[in-house]
Every structure is written in C-alpha cells, then in structure tokens.
Amino acid sequence: MIRFRDLRIRTKLAMTFIMVLLPLLAVQAIALLSQSGLQQSHNSSLVHVEFYTGLSFMVSIVLAITLTLAMNRFLARPLEQITRAAARMASGDLRYEVNVDTGDEIGELALAFNLMARQIRDKTENLEKLIGERTEELQVSREKYRSLVESTVDGIVTTDRHGRITFVNRGFEEMLGLGREEMLGNEIWRYYEGGMARARDIMSLLREKGHFSYLEMEIIGKDRNIPIRTSASILRDADGNEMGTLGHFSDLTARKKLEADLKAAQAKLVQTMKLRALGDLVSGVAHEINNPLMASSTIIHLMQKKLDNNDNAEGRRLEVLSRCNQRIARIVNHLREFSRQEVMELKEMDVNEPLRNALLITGQQLLNMQMEILTDLSEELPSIKGDPNHLEQVFLDIIGNARDAMDGREIRVLGIKSHLAQLQNRQAVVVAISDTGPGIPAEIRDKIFEPFFTTKEVGKGTGLGLAISYGIIEEHGGRIEVEDNENGGATFRILLPTVMDRQQAHGETPSTCNDASS
Amino acid sequence: MQRRILLIDDDELILLALGELISTEGYEVVTSSRGRDGLVQAQETDFDLVITDIIMPGMQGFEVCRRLRDLEHYHSTPIIMLTAKSGDEDRRKGMAAGADHFLPKPIDPSDLLDLIAKTLSRESAGS
CATH class of the missing domain: 3.30.565.10 (Histidine kinase-like ATPase, C-terminal domain)
Incomplete structure (x- = not known):
C-alpha cells in the first residue's frame, strides 16, 4: 500500500492540486446545472442556487485549510527543521541531525544535509584531534627544550641587539649566584671581567664569523670571579636581521682547581724525584769525600800531636787545616743525613x-x-x-x-x-x-x-x-x-x-x- | 811485646793515614788493600787485632770476618769494622759475621786509638 507520506513531492503537489481543484470543478458544474434548471422552474431554482453557492463556499474553505495543512506538513516543517539544524551547526553543534523522513526532495535535502554535517563533523574532529596531537607534541618539545635549557649546569644567556640580557637559565643564575630578576635588562658586559672592552672584543669576533667557540675568560659573580669557557652566536630573525646574541658559559672552576692540584702534584713529584736523584748523588759524593777527609784529618791530628806548642806558626796553620776539615766533615755529615741511608725505626x-x-x-x-x-x-x-x-x-x-x-x-x-x-x-x-x-x-x-x-x-x-x-x-x-x-x-x-x-x-x-x- | 795490627781497606789514603796513626802509638801495622790478601797475611802472621773496611772490591769485610773466625788463631781475636754507613743493617751483619766493634767513618783518630787501646788491654787481661 502506498502511503501519502511515501509519495514524492511533485505527486503530493499534484494530488493536493487535484484535491482542491476537483471540488471546485464539482461546485462549478453544480452551479451550471442549477442555472439551466432555473429557467424551467424559477421558483424552486432560487432555493437550489443559494444552496449550491453556499456548498461551494464551504468546500472551498475546507479545501483551503486542507491545502494549508498539507503544505505546512510536507514543506514548511521539514524546511524549518533544516533551517534550525543549519543554525545549530553554525553555532558549533555538529552533533545535531535533522530528523526529516519525508522521502521526498526535502527528505533528500535533509539526508544530504545530515551527511554534510557528519562530514564536517568528522573533518572537524580530525582537525581537532590533529591540533590536539600537534599541541601536545609542541608542549612535549617545548618542555624538553625548557628542561634542557634549565637543567643544564652550563649557563645560557640571550641578549638583545644592545647587549641587554633577555634570558638567563638557572645554570647561569647558579654560576653567578644571582637571580634572573637581578640580571634581566642589564648589559651583559657588566658581568664580564674586562667589562665593555671585553664585550667589544667578543662582538667583533661574533660579527666576523657569526659565532665563536671556547673562549676562556672570567665572569663576575656575586662573591667571586668565575673562570669560564664561552661559545656564542648571533641570533637572527627570519629575514636575517640581527636580533641579539646567544651565549653559552661553562664553569671552569672545578677544572682549574683540578689543573692546579695536578700541577701541584706534578711539582711535588718532580721535587720528590729531584730530591731522590739528589739524595743518590749526595750519598755517593759524601761517601767518596769521606775517606780522603778521614785520612787528612788523621794526618793533621798526628802533626798537631807531635807539636809541643800549638801556638806557633805551624800550629796555627794546622789549626786552619783542622777547621777546614771540620767544616767539610759537617757538610758531609749533613749530606749523608739528607740522603739518609739509615732506615727509621718508628x-x-x-x-x-x-x-x-x-x-x-x-x-x-x-x-x-x-x-x-x-x-x-x-x-x-x-x-x-x-x-x-x-x-x-x-x-x-x-x-x-x-x-x-x-x-x-x-x-x-x-x-x-x-x-x-x-x-x-x-x-x-x-x-x-x-x-x-x-x-x-x-x-x-x-x-x-x-x-x-x-x-x-x-x-x-x-x-x-x-x-x-x-x-x-x-x-x-x-x-x-x-x-x-x-x-x-x-x-x-x-x-x-x-x-x-x-x-x-x-x-x-x-x-x-x-x-x-x- | 809489640802488638801487631792488620789493617784492611781498599783506599790507599786510609791505609797510609791510619797506618801512620796506629804505628805512631807503637803498634806494628800491616796493611792490605784487598780482603783476600788480608786473609793470606792473617794466616802468615798472628795479629792481635784486625781492622777491616766493609765495602771493598772483591771480598767484602763481612766475608773476611767470617773466614778469620774459621781460622784457629782468630777465634777470639778482636775485629773492628769501619763502616761508611751507620745503619743498623751493617751492624747486624757484622755481628753475625763475628765482629766486635764498629766505627762509622769519618773516624775520629783519638776514638780509634782509644778503642784499639781498650780492646787490646782487655785482650791481654783476658789472655
């Protein structure tokens, strides 16, 4: 059975048109018949004419109402629904679907509309998802770089074109013992040992090649000067205009200390080796001197003993010789002690x-x-x-x-x-x-x-x-x-x-x- | 009777000087610049005292001392060792070899003469 609502809109309009037109034709036919009959019986005919005219009027009204209702039901309401859906879509509600099941062109329009809405929704959702993903990636990446910059013990500083500090990381704060709020906006050269002149040297180095690496210098911290090694480059915008500089600072305090310790240890080692070599030499020399010294002292002793009176010229000369020997003996003894061949007994x-x-x-x-x-x-x-x-x-x-x-x-x-x-x-x-x-x-x-x-x-x-x-x-x-x-x-x-x-x-x-x- | 002393040292100057010193005191001194030669001389003559250096080329003082003690005459003859080192190590080795006294170089002439006199008088008192 074909229901009205299953019929297509053209058929519906045709049927509506017929439904309105047929009663009208019927009324017109009745009216014509009435007029021919009027000539035959004039009296009774007047009553008929009035009757049919009234009927025709009534039918027309009924038809008009029916037509209006039909039009409303089959055309206006679905369109209104689509309009409302479009408005909701416009306000961002892509989940709303038009519920038109008329099966006619408006129904098709509604279906097409829903399809469109769904596609837009899908696209939008994909887009949102994509944006979400990208945003997250960006955040992860930003966080990565932020933590990289912040957690490195090295100092990272950017300046504007005038050398004023625009950013410092925690590493730089800790290196100098100063907070970033104290440093931001200050000229970087204030923290250079050598100040402005040093900054000028650095800038001329930078302008020459755009960057430099491993320059060793000192920066001025809160409590002390810090030996550092710095690398820097010029920061440029997309058009290649100079925006400022990026500087990287490594603290060399520990290394310098290590170097100094190493140097001291080396010096000590050299000293120890020198002393040992000296000890060997001295020990040999002392040993070699010992015997002739002893022989000489013995002879002097003998000669002094033989002299009856030491207070003459010969005695005084022997005394000088004796003192020479005593001094040599003292030196030799000291040398022997220094080379210390004896083992200590603790x-x-x-x-x-x-x-x-x-x-x-x-x-x-x-x-x-x-x-x-x-x-x-x-x-x-x-x-x-x-x-x-x-x-x-x-x-x-x-x-x-x-x-x-x-x-x-x-x-x-x-x-x-x-x-x-x-x-x-x-x-x-x-x-x-x-x-x-x-x-x-x-x-x-x-x-x-x-x-x-x-x-x-x-x-x-x-x-x-x-x-x-x-x-x-x-x-x-x-x-x-x-x-x-x-x-x-x-x-x-x-x-x-x-x-x-x-x-x-x-x-x-x-x-x-x-x-x-x- | 003149006491006889054997003096062994590889340094000629020491032999000359100490020989002079000791002989001035009336002792008869025989010198030897090699340990082995000293031993030969010790066998030829009965010395009352032997003074030997420790470090010498060839036979060292310790060995000379040990070999002397093996000889019948030198069982109890006093032996004085002259050491260039004052370390206890030499003293221990010397004691083990049978030496009686140690004198570190440089030796004070009076100290040596005193020690010689003391040792020989004890020796004669004991014998």
Missing part, C-alpha cells in the same frame, strides 16, 4: 721526650746567649709513632735556626710548646717552636725546605737542615708549617699523627697530617 713514644732532650742539649748554650726559654709542654699527649733520634734532630735543627735568627737582637725569646690539635677528621700532636727573630719573608717561605737553600752566612749553614727535617717529618706521616708571628719572629709547627689515628687508618690509606690541608 716506635710508640711521647713527643715531649726528644723535645726535652733537644732542650737539654741546647739549653745551656741558649742561656749563655741570654735567651729566654718559655716551655709549655702538654703532659696529656697521646703517643705518636716516631723515631726519637730523628725527631730530636729535627727539634735541634729548628731550635738552632731560632737561636741563629735571634742572635744579636734585642728581644730573644724561644717558645717551645706541645699540644694536641684536632684536624679535620683526626688528631695531631703539635710541637710549636717560635722565636723573636726577624721572621721569614713571604717570598722565601716556599724555599726554606729546599735543599741547599740557606740565608745564613757562608760556612754557617749547609742549607740542608730544614730539608732533612722536612723529610723526617714526612716519613712520620706529619708535616711542618711555618708562619710569621704577629709581633715578629717565626713559628715552626710540626704536626704528627697520633698512634690511634695511625691504627684507625690501618688498612686504608696511611694516616698522615697532610690530607688535612691547612
């Missing part, structure tokens, strides 16, 4: 013991020279592991130096002190020997422990005393420090590790006082 001991012995040996001589001796030896010192004879030699040497330094001076006070000191992570027994001499000029302080360095008059010192002492203390795992006193004079401080610390360090690195750098 045992648990009280450091005050060799200190007291040294004072006993020199005390009278010092008092004869009107020197005041102030001793302050701690009686509660822990034991050290040492060679008493060698330590006594060290103390004797330093006391002898103090004596020589104070000779002829107005105030002559020798201070001898022993106490326990807490170093960074271990204890040390300290012996401090101070004098009221002229002190040690800063420029030679590094040299006093070098072999053959002496400030004494020719013949008074071999320049080996402190070098020997230094070696002895080093073999004890300790160190010697020297500094000038506030009121003049010098203090030698000998630091020796305690037995306990040596034992604790056993199995690891040997315990020394040297790792606790001053």
Whole structure:
C-alpha cells in the first residue's frame, strides 16, 4: 500500500492540486446545472442556487485549510527543521541531525544535509584531534627544550641587539649566584671581567664569523670571579636581521682547581724525584769525600800531636787545616743525613721526650746567649709513632735556626710548646717552636725546605737542615708549617699523627697530617 | 811485646793515614788493600787485632770476618769494622759475621786509638 507520506513531492503537489481543484470543478458544474434548471422552474431554482453557492463556499474553505495543512506538513516543517539544524551547526553543534523522513526532495535535502554535517563533523574532529596531537607534541618539545635549557649546569644567556640580557637559565643564575630578576635588562658586559672592552672584543669576533667557540675568560659573580669557557652566536630573525646574541658559559672552576692540584702534584713529584736523584748523588759524593777527609784529618791530628806548642806558626796553620776539615766533615755529615741511608725505626713514644732532650742539649748554650726559654709542654699527649733520634734532630735543627735568627737582637725569646690539635677528621700532636727573630719573608717561605737553600752566612749553614727535617717529618706521616708571628719572629709547627689515628687508618690509606690541608 | 795490627781497606789514603796513626802509638801495622790478601797475611802472621773496611772490591769485610773466625788463631781475636754507613743493617751483619766493634767513618783518630787501646788491654787481661 502506498502511503501519502511515501509519495514524492511533485505527486503530493499534484494530488493536493487535484484535491482542491476537483471540488471546485464539482461546485462549478453544480452551479451550471442549477442555472439551466432555473429557467424551467424559477421558483424552486432560487432555493437550489443559494444552496449550491453556499456548498461551494464551504468546500472551498475546507479545501483551503486542507491545502494549508498539507503544505505546512510536507514543506514548511521539514524546511524549518533544516533551517534550525543549519543554525545549530553554525553555532558549533555538529552533533545535531535533522530528523526529516519525508522521502521526498526535502527528505533528500535533509539526508544530504545530515551527511554534510557528519562530514564536517568528522573533518572537524580530525582537525581537532590533529591540533590536539600537534599541541601536545609542541608542549612535549617545548618542555624538553625548557628542561634542557634549565637543567643544564652550563649557563645560557640571550641578549638583545644592545647587549641587554633577555634570558638567563638557572645554570647561569647558579654560576653567578644571582637571580634572573637581578640580571634581566642589564648589559651583559657588566658581568664580564674586562667589562665593555671585553664585550667589544667578543662582538667583533661574533660579527666576523657569526659565532665563536671556547673562549676562556672570567665572569663576575656575586662573591667571586668565575673562570669560564664561552661559545656564542648571533641570533637572527627570519629575514636575517640581527636580533641579539646567544651565549653559552661553562664553569671552569672545578677544572682549574683540578689543573692546579695536578700541577701541584706534578711539582711535588718532580721535587720528590729531584730530591731522590739528589739524595743518590749526595750519598755517593759524601761517601767518596769521606775517606780522603778521614785520612787528612788523621794526618793533621798526628802533626798537631807531635807539636809541643800549638801556638806557633805551624800550629796555627794546622789549626786552619783542622777547621777546614771540620767544616767539610759537617757538610758531609749533613749530606749523608739528607740522603739518609739509615732506615727509621718508628716506635710508640711521647713527643715531649726528644723535645726535652733537644732542650737539654741546647739549653745551656741558649742561656749563655741570654735567651729566654718559655716551655709549655702538654703532659696529656697521646703517643705518636716516631723515631726519637730523628725527631730530636729535627727539634735541634729548628731550635738552632731560632737561636741563629735571634742572635744579636734585642728581644730573644724561644717558645717551645706541645699540644694536641684536632684536624679535620683526626688528631695531631703539635710541637710549636717560635722565636723573636726577624721572621721569614713571604717570598722565601716556599724555599726554606729546599735543599741547599740557606740565608745564613757562608760556612754557617749547609742549607740542608730544614730539608732533612722536612723529610723526617714526612716519613712520620706529619708535616711542618711555618708562619710569621704577629709581633715578629717565626713559628715552626710540626704536626704528627697520633698512634690511634695511625691504627684507625690501618688498612686504608696511611694516616698522615697532610690530607688535612691547612 | 809489640802488638801487631792488620789493617784492611781498599783506599790507599786510609791505609797510609791510619797506618801512620796506629804505628805512631807503637803498634806494628800491616796493611792490605784487598780482603783476600788480608786473609793470606792473617794466616802468615798472628795479629792481635784486625781492622777491616766493609765495602771493598772483591771480598767484602763481612766475608773476611767470617773466614778469620774459621781460622784457629782468630777465634777470639778482636775485629773492628769501619763502616761508611751507620745503619743498623751493617751492624747486624757484622755481628753475625763475628765482629766486635764498629766505627762509622769519618773516624775520629783519638776514638780509634782509644778503642784499639781498650780492646787490646782487655785482650791481654783476658789472655
């Protein structure tokens, strides 16, 4: 069965037209028939005419209403729906679908409309998805670069064309110890050691090639100058116009320190090797000198003994020869000690013991020279592991130096002190020997422990005393420090590790006082 | 009776000087510049005291000392060693070889003479 709503719109219009036209034709026909009948029976016909005219009018009204309803139902409403859908689409609601199921051209229009809406929707959704994806990618990438720039320990800085800072990363903030808010807008050269002139050099380098790498210089931080290595390039916009600069700064503090440490270690190694080579040489020389010296001394001894009276010309000459030999012997002895062929015998001991012995040996001589001796030896010192004879030699040497330094001076006070000191992570027994001499000029302080360095008059010192002492203390795992006193004079401080610390360090690195750098 | 002393050292100057020194004191001194020669001389003459250097080319002082102790006459003859080193190592080795005394070079002439006198008087007192 074909329903009305299944019919196509042209058919619908045709049917509507017929539905309206047929009653009208019928009414017209009736009216014509009525008029011919009127001539036959005039009286009764008048009544008929009125009747048919009324009927025709009524039918027309009914038809008009029907037509209007039909038009409304089949044309206006679906169109209105499509219009509404278009409006909703325009306002962004692409999910709305026109619900027209008329099966006619309007229905097709609605279907086409829905299809279009769906396609737009699909496209839009794809687009949105794509934008979403791209946005996310962009964010990931931005975050990546941001974290790259922010988390690198190196400093990254951009400036505008006038050299004013437009961006600094955290690395640069931390390097300088300044916050970015303090730096932004400032000229970059304010942070260059060498200031404007340095900035000009850098810019001329940049303009020449557009970039440069690995320039070493210093920048000015909050508390200190920082050695850095910098690379930079000119930033340009899409048209190639200069926008500013991009600078990259690597902190070289650690490297510089390492280099310095390495240099010091190398110097020390060279020094050690030099000393060892020197020791070998000296030992050989001393050995070779020893025999002829001994022979010569023996003969002089014999000749002096044979002379009845030494106070004649021959006696005086022999005395000079004898003194020559004594001096040579002293030098040879020192050389032998310096090359130290003897092995030290370390045992648990009280450091005050060799200190007291040294004072006993020199005390009278010092008092004869009107020197005041102030001793302050701690009686509660822990034991050290040492060679008493060698330590006594060290103390004797330093006391002898103090004596020589104070000779002829107005105030002559020798201070001898022993106490326990807490170093960074271990204890040390300290012996401090101070004098009221002229002190040690800063420029030679590094040299006093070098072999053959002496400030004494020719013949008074071999320049080996402190070098020997230094070696002895080093073999004890300790160190010697020297500094000038506030009121003049010098203090030698000998630091020796305690037995306990040596034992604790056993199995690891040997315990020394040297790792606790001053 | 004149005491006889054998002096062994590879350095001619030492032999000359110490020989002079010791003989001035009235001892009879025989010198030898080689350890092996010294041993031969020791067998030819009965010395009352032997003074030997340690480091010498050829036979060293320790060996000279050991071989002397193997000889009947030198079982208890005093032997003095002259050492260039003052280390305990030499002292130990010398003791093991049978030496009585050690004198580190350079030797003070009086010290040597004192030691010689002391050793020989003890020797004569003991014998």
